[in-house]
């Protein structure tokens with residue numbers, strides 16, 4: 001993560017510029033970067049898509065996206081600067097000959113070419129070949145890829161191989177937008193800038209860890225993509241495993257990309273494989289049925305628009321993860337994520353071990369464990385649950401459980417909050433790979449997730465139903481209950 005030095009301007013080319021990702025996220029994030037004066041003055045934004053647009057059409061598209069998705073007023077002066085950077089090219093990305101149009105607008109001598117692939121992964125190979133054929137790439141050029149990069153280890157490797165024919169690994173920026181989230185990055189600060197969390201961060205003091213990424217949304221018109229993917233591959237393979245690596249990796253030697261990447265890979269390599277023999281004990285698959293979200297009736301997964309009534313794709317997954325290394329031996333990490341959960345909630349709960357002896361039996365027959373709760377979204381903050389003496393004289397000591405509560409929105413109310421995409425687009429333009437995924441890391445994550453998918457197929461494990469608006473199937477409660485534990489509610 002580089003400081004605010006001067007950076008070379010870019011030709012930022014967005015492939016799929018009229019698509020969902022571009023219009024909902026990228027164009028909004030770029031505007032916010034513009035507003036904060038974080039984009040180099042000479043940088044240009046070149047949208048590419050297969051549809052013809054009238055003169056100035058891309059600027060109109062950008063304006064419309066801001067009107068729909070930006071939660072603040074569009075400032076005239078910022079908009080003038082921002083829209084002046086934009087150009088549009090109509091290219092059919094499957095036609096390699098058409099990429100030569102880029103030659104007329106790219107200036108590789110004075111700007112770095114950053115290719116942002118906001119398109120379906122089947123086009124990644126074509127784009128790389130088209131760019132190669134047009135001979136506009138230099139050693140400085142970069143490619144930014146969105147997930148999903150494949151659907152399993154094999155397809156992921158095929159895409160990586162095709163990209164590697166044209167770009168060196170240090171030119172490839174693979175995005176997981178969770179790594180751009182302020183609170184995910186704060187995990188580094190929490191763990192490696194506070195001595196109270198250094199010596200205590202292991203199997204001696206930690207009993208277990210829970211990571212929950214609950215989503216309120218259902219399928220949102222993405223049936224075709226989601227049904228082929230499922231929650232395991234859509235969310236756990238990337239976002240949850242990334243949070244897990246940040247929370248469990250060894251201290252990196254520095255904030256340099258290589259240090260961080262290599263520590264994350266070590267964790268992924270130490271994940272205990274899940275096989276047909278243990279898959280039923282350590283995983284839960286679920287699929288939502290009709291239910292109520294905040295009082296509104298919502299359809300079940302197989303009743304969504306365009307749904308296949310027979311689908312057995314999971315919209316919920318919970319897994320007990322064991323990390324077979326010195327630090328985490330005997331400390332299970334429970335992961336769960338689902339669509340149509342009771343509310344949107346992303347949090348990590350670290351349960352510390354119970355004390356060996358209780359001298360406060362009048363208050364608590366068994367002392368509750370300390371808990372560190374890290375709220376990643378939507379209410380960002382950190383809480384520690386601890387016991388205190390209730391003030392009073394004349395009787396025995398009475399304890400009460402209280403919270404040390406640090407709310408980020410309160411504490412940092414004067415600091416601007418940026419979304420994940422703002423940070424990642426900026427880092428890609430600046431050429432810092434720290435917050436992106438290396439090839440080895442993503443392949444390791446796929447290898448582990450493939451083992452679960454494989455074991456489910458072998459055991460023919462169908463998803464268990466849960467009502468929309470709940471916290472998943474009963475089996476998810478049983479997953480922890482078997483170990484004498486319960487989910488944080």
Ligand code: BG6
Nearest residue numbers: 147177215217234235239346377
């Ligand atoms: C995406 C998934 O990567 O992350 C979506 O494809 C999911 O299915 C989304 O809804 C969740 O992101 P966030 O930032 O809202 O937690």
